[in-house]
Amino acid sequence: MKIQKKHLKPFKNLFVIVLIAFAVWMLFFDANSFLIHHELNSEMDDLEEEKEYYQREIEKDKKALEELSTEEGLEKLAREKYYMKRENEEIYIIEYEDSLDND
Template identity: 70%
Template sequence: MARFKIKSKFLKPFKNVYILILVVFAVWMLFFDANSWLIHHELNSDIEDLQDQKDYYKKEIEKDKKAINKLSTEDGLEKFARETYYMKRENEDIFIIEYEDSLKTKDDE
């Protein structure tokens, strides 16, 4: 039986069975296992995205709460109705001024 003699200094540690098993185990755990590093990295990035969404929605909730507080007063509700729905009081005239650049044309549509 002739054994192959490995003379390379890089492959010399892989002659030891324990080191070879350790390397195979490390590669398996990093790339192929159900709890691999790749899956953990993907899950961590998903968690970061969800945290960003959570922060965004918290800011939106705060903005909406401020708008609700504004609309809960009589003055705020009247201002909203006048600006959005062009409502008016009796014996009051409303003039809507539209500028040329704010008008929709056929080219804009």
């Protein structure tokens, strides 16, 4: 009996009860709770990764635009992607078996 009373003695103090209730409220129920902060921090990390990905993509697109702004780059794109050719020129397209789409 003495052991139980010994452990319960701090909880009889009103200050301790209020402090524990306040701590539980702030950790779990408040709008600024620890759980919400953790969720928001993980969301911020995801958004930072997404931002870095899009910045890398923008850099790649800028390089591609710079390449296409030159006459040689435009000709290279036309020849490789659209198989265009100059007059009196023949084009041979060689496709290897492992590069073909086998649907």
